[in-house]
Amino acid sequence: MQGEGTLPMVLAVSGASGQPLAQRALQLLLEAGETVELITSRGAITVWQAELGIQVPGDPEAQEQFWRERTGVGSGTLRCHRWNDQAAPIASGSHRTRGMVILPCSMGAVGRIAAGVATDLLERAADVHLKEARPLVICPRELPWSLVHLRNLTALAEAGARIAPPVPAWYHQPRSIEEMVDFLVIRTLDLLGYEVGELRRWQGPVGQPG
Numbered sequence: 532m533q534g535e536g537t538l539p540m541v542l543a544v545s546g547a548s549g550q551p552l553a554q555r556a557l558q559l560l561l562e563a564g565e566t567v568e569l570i571t572s573r574g575a576i577t578v579w580q581a582e583l584g585i586q587v588p589g590d591p592e593a594q595e596q597f598w599r600e601r602t603g604v605g606s607g608t609l610r611c612h613r614w615n616d617q618a619a620p621i622a623s624g625s626h627r628t629r630g631m632v633i634l635p636c637s638m639g640a641v642g643r644i645a646a647g648v649a650t651d652l653l654e655r656a657a658d659v660h661l662k663e664a665r666p667l668v669i670c671p672r673e674l675p676w677s678l679v680h681l682r683n684l685t686a687l688a689e690a691g692a693r694i695a696p697p698v699p700a701w702y703h704q705p706r707s708i709e710e711m712v713d714f715l716v717i718r719t720l721d722l723l724g725y726e727v728g729e730l731r732r733w734q735g736p737v738g739q740p741g
């Protein structure tokens with residue numbers, strides 16, 4: 532039975548640059564004991580290889596073991612899904628979730644979701660979250676954005692998605708890429724109400740100019 536307190540979060544990873552953000556999000560959610568339904572798109576598997584030189588297994592069981600070993604986290608619940616398994620429970624609105632985040636989100640996925648075209652499980656699950664009016668956070672990664680990208684993102688915002696590009700901040704004074712990654716991931720998960728780490732919220736300037 533899906534109780535309110537145990538509702539899973541759908542973490543979807545598409546083929547945009549920024550796979551370390553997805554890995555850190557997964558690690559922090561599992562460390563916090565959350566239940567994660569993980570979708571890694573076909574494009575993401577290619578980018579994992581290109582950015583970090585690792586081959587993510589397509590088979591869900593092998594993939595779960597892979598992520599457990601790679602993140603080093605045994606807590607929480609992890610369910611991995613094959614990129615094109617449109618018969619997975621999360622492909623249906625009857626399967627309840629707490630929300631979904633697509634981190635990072637390719638502009639291809641943005642366009643297909645905006646058009647209501649579900650060619651894989653990631654796009655179908657996003658479509659389901661929109662139709663069920665459940666939280667959907669989309670983290671698009673591209674630079675620059677064309678008018679097509681901007682129009683697609685506007686359509687998604689109008690349909691109820693939160694658009695949260697992984698844009699770094701400096702006001703928390705990051706001293707490493709890891710601290711910058713953590714800020715981006717924790718700030719993004721904060722949008723869905725998750726507290727998976729310390730978020731340095733802006734408290735105002737420390738010293739006033741004289």
Ligand SMILES: Cc1cc2nc3c(=O)[nH]c(=O)nc-3n(C[C@H](O)[C@H](O)[C@H](O)COP(=O)(O)O)c2cc1C
Binds near residue numbers: 545
């Ligand atoms: C190394 C690499 C980096 C990429 N980075 C981006 C990116 O930042 N944004 C983007 O929209 N597409 C990017 N792409 C292109 C997408 O991976 C490609 O459009 C893919 O078809 C997206 O598939 P998906 O939407 O099913 O994940 C990148 C591709 C590669 C190989």
